[in-house]
Amino acid sequence: MPKNHKPKGGRPARNFEPRYAKKTPFHDRHAPRPAAGRGESSDRNPRADSSFESREPRSASYDRRPGSRSPGHRGHRATESDAGAGAPKRRWTAQERAGRDEARTIRNRAESGRGDAPRSRDERPRFDRDDRARRDDRAPYGRDDRARRDDRPRFDRDDRPRRDDRAPYGRDDRARTGRDERPRYDRDDRARRDERPRFDRDARQGAGRDDRRPDARRDDRPRFDRDDRARRDDRPRYDTPRYDTPRYGRDDRARTGRDERPRYDRDDRARTGRDDRRSDDRRSEGRRPEERRDERPRFDRDARQGAGRDDRRSDDRRSETRRDDRPRFERNDRPRTDRPRTDRPRVDRDERPRRDDRAGSDRFGARRDDRTREDRTRGRDDRRAAQSRPSRDDWTRTPATKPVQAPDVVHERLEAQAVQAAEVQGVTFADLGIGSNITEVLVGMGAETPFPIQAASIPAALEGRDVLARGRTGSGKTIAFGAPLVESVLRSQAGTKREFGRAPKAIILAPTRELALQIDRTIQPIARSVGLFTTQIYGGVPQARQVGALKKGVDIVIGTPGRIEDLIQQGKLDLSGARIAVLDEADHMCELGFVEPVQRILRRTGSALPAGERSQKLLFSATLDREVAALVDEFLVDPAVFEVAGETQDSGTIDHRVLVIDHRDKTDILISLVDREGKTLVFARTRAYAETLAETFDDAGIPAVSLHGDLNQGKRTRNLARLTSGRVQVLVATDVAARGIHVDDIDLVVQADPPDEYKTYMHRSGRTGRAGREGRVVTLITRQRSRRMGELLDRAEIDAPFQEARPGDDLIDELAGRVTLADLTS
DNA sequence: AAAAAAC
Secondary structure, eight states: OOOOGGSSSSSOOGGGSSSEEEOOOOOOOOOTTTGGHHHHHHHHOOOHHHHGGGGGGGHHHHHHGGGGGGSTTTTTOGGGGGTTTTTGGGOOOOOOOOOOOHHHHHHHHTTTTSHHHHHHHHHHHHHHHHHHHHHHHHTTTTTHHHHHHHHHHHHHHHHHHHHHHHTHHHHHHHHHHHHHOOOHHHHHHHHHTTTTTOOOOHHHHHHSSSOOOOOHHHHHHHHHHHHHHHHHHHOOOGSHHHHHHHHHHHHHHHHEEEEEEHHHHHHHHHHHHTTTTTTHHHHHHHHHHHEEEHHHHOOHHHHHHTTGGGSOOHHHHHHHHHHHHHHHHHHHHHHGGTOOOOOOOHHHHHHHHHHTTTTTSSSHHHHHHHHHHHHHHHHHHHHHHHHTOOOOOHHOOOOOSSOOOOOOHHHHHOEEEEEOOOOOOOOTTTHHHOOOHHHHHHHHOOOOOOOHHHHHHHHHHHHTEEEEEEOTTTSSSSHHHEEEEEHHHHHHHTOOOOOTTTTEEEEEOOOOOHHHHHHHHHHHHHHTTTTTTTEEEEEEEEHHHHHHHHHHHHHHEOOHHHHHHHHHHHHSOOTTOEEEEEHHHHHHHHHHTTHHHHHHHHHHHTTTTTTOOOEEEEETTTTTTTGGHHHHHHSSSSOOEEEETOOGGGGGEEEEEEEEOOGHHHHHHHHHHHHSSSSEEEEEEEEHHHHHHHHHHHTTTEEEEEEEETTTTTHHHHHHHHHHSSSSSEEOOOGGTTSSSOOTTEEEEESOOOOOOHHHHHHHHHSSSSGGGOOOEEEEEGHHHHHHHHHHHHHHHHOOOOOOTTTTOHHHHHHHTTTTHHHOOO
C-alpha cells in the first residue's frame, strides 16, 4: 500500500484501509464493527460497489479522491452521511440488494483462500468477461436490464449510449468491444494468418476460378501431382485449373498441420477457434501464394476426408492414418464413375442394396419419377411400419386426406384440428383474448393480425387447455404460445403485488441456447409490457446472474433443459408453482437423451399448485409427430391439437434443389455457392466440418463464421449475431442452428452434407423463406446418396429437382443468384 | 453416428 497516501489524522483509519488489506473475513473478527469491510461499504452504497468493484483495488488513495464523493462517479464511495437515504439509493429495493448479495456471495466464495491484492486483480478480467458474454445475449431489448443497470452503474454508462444508438444490432457492438479489449489475441491471430496462404482468393475472384497458375503449383508439389495424375487419367477436364485452385487452398491448411508442423497445427486450431476477425485481417494482408506454397509442399487429401479432427491427434496416429489412407484414396478417386467403393464399408453397406434396386435406371430419374406419389407413399408406409419409424404422416393430415391408420394410440389422440387460413381473416389478437398492452407490443413487432396457428392456439391456451400445435417453420409459433402465456400469467397474478423472490409462473424449454435467447427476445417485450419479468436459464455462461435474477423474482423462465435442471437440483429454481410449461421444438425435445431431463423438469412444474390444479402444457413444433408420445402420455390431458390446413413445408416459398456432385468437387462447388450477395446459411453434419468449411470460405476470401457446439457460448452468440447484422454473409453451422433460429433474410440455405432425417431437412430449410419470403435450399449429395435423398424428400413432402453439377457450371451461378435464367439465354 | 443439453 502506498504509505504516503495514508490518511492524515482525524478520520478513523479503517475507513481508508485499502480493501485488499483484509485478506478474508477472518481478519475482520476483531474489528470494532464490521462496517469497515469491503462488502459493508458496498451495502451502504451499492452504486459505488457494483459489480465493478473489481476496479476498486485502486486502493485507499482512490477512495479519498474528491471525485469519488460524487454519487454519479464511478469510483464513488459513500461516507456515513450519505449512508442514509441519498437520491441514487432510492432505486435500491430489498429485492435488488438481495439479488446482488447473492451474486457477491458466490463471487466471494470463489475468491476466498486467495491472496487479497492479487485477488482483486484477478477478479477484474473474469468479471469483465462474464459481463460481456451476457451482453451478447440480450442486446436488442436490454433484457433484464433491471439487474444490470442497477448492479453495475459503471458498465451501464459505457453501454447505454451504444445501445441507444443502434438498437437493432446492438449485439455486434459487443463483438467489437471484445476485440478492442483484447489486442493480444488479435496479434496472435494475425501472426498465424500470415502463415497461411490464400489461394482460394483466386478462385473466388474468378468466380469461374479459371485464373490460376497451374504450372507453378504442380511443379512445387510432387505429391499433388499424384492426385492430379489420377484425375487427369479419368477426366481430362480436371486438368483445368479451376478445380485445382480452391481445393488447393483447403487442403493446404490441413496438410500443413499434419506434415510439417503437426503440433503447431493443433495449437493453432484450438487457439483460433475461428476467431472473428480472421477473415478480414487475413484478406487485408498481402498475399504471397507462391511463397506459402513452398512452405507446405505436401498434399494430403485425407485431411479433407477425415473430417478434420481425427487427423491431428498424435503424430503416430497421423502417420498411420496417412499410410493407410493414401492408397485408399487413390482408389476412391479414380473409379469415381463405376467402381464400387470397397474401401468404404460403412457407406457401402447402406447403399449397395439400394443401388442394386435401381440397376439400369437413370441416375436420378427413375428413383423419383417412375412412381406416383401415392405409390411412393404406400411403399413408404410399409417401410415405416416395418421400421416403426415415425413420420409426419403418422400424426395427422389435413382432413382432405384420411391418414393411414397406424396401430398407434398416440396417433389417434393427436388428431388435429385444421385451421383454415381463411377462417382467421379479420380476426385480431384482441378478439382472441389478448389484452391491449400485449396487442400493442405485437403490433410493434410487426404482428398486427394473428397468423392461423396463432389464431388457433391462443384461445385454447387461454382457456387453460393443453395444446399441441404444428405450424410450418416461420409461421409465428413463438407468438402463438408467447402471447397467451404472458396473458395467462398476468391473469393469474391479477390483483396481487409482485413479490420479491416470487417463483416463476411459467417455463419455456428450448433445445438450444440460441433458440432460448431468441424466444426470450420475443417474449420479453411482451411480458414487460404488462410488468412481468423473464429470465433465461441456459448453460455455457456463469450461473451467478441467472441465480441472482431468480432470487429477485421472475415470472417467466426461458431456457434449456440442462441448466434448468441443474438449478432446480441446487434449489435455486423452483418450478413447483409454475402454471404453464411450453416446449418449443417439442418433438426434438423428445429425442433420445433430451427427453429424460425434460420429463424430470415437467414432473417438477406445478407440483405445488393447489389441489385439483395442474400445470398447463403447450407443445409446439413444425414437425410435431408421435415422437412426443412420451410426453403427451404422461403430461397432457385432453390436448387441443392444431395445425394449419394445407400448410405443408412444400407449400411455402422455398425453391428446393438437389445437386448431385462428385465428392471431390464438393468444396469448389460450395465456395462458388456461397460466393454471392445475400445471407447464406450452410449446414454441415459435424462440428469439425462446419469449422473447416468456415475456414475454407474465409480463406477463399468469403468472410464466414461458424456456429456449433465446440464454440464457447460467447462466440456462438457473436457469430450468429454477425450473420443477423449482416457483417458476415455466410454462416456455417451444425444442426444446432437447424431449428427455430430466425434470421430475417437468409435467402439461401446450403446443405453441404445432406440431413439424415426428413425432419432435419424441414427445419434446416425452414431457416429461409420465413414469414412468406422467398428462399432457396440447395442440398449437395453424391450420386450414391440420391436414392436415400429422394426418400427423405418424399417424407418431407417436398419436390426438388435433382441436378448434376460440376464446378463452374452455370447452374451453380444460377443457384447462387449470380445470374438469372434470362442472363443465360440472352 | 452426430448434434444438442450442466458443472
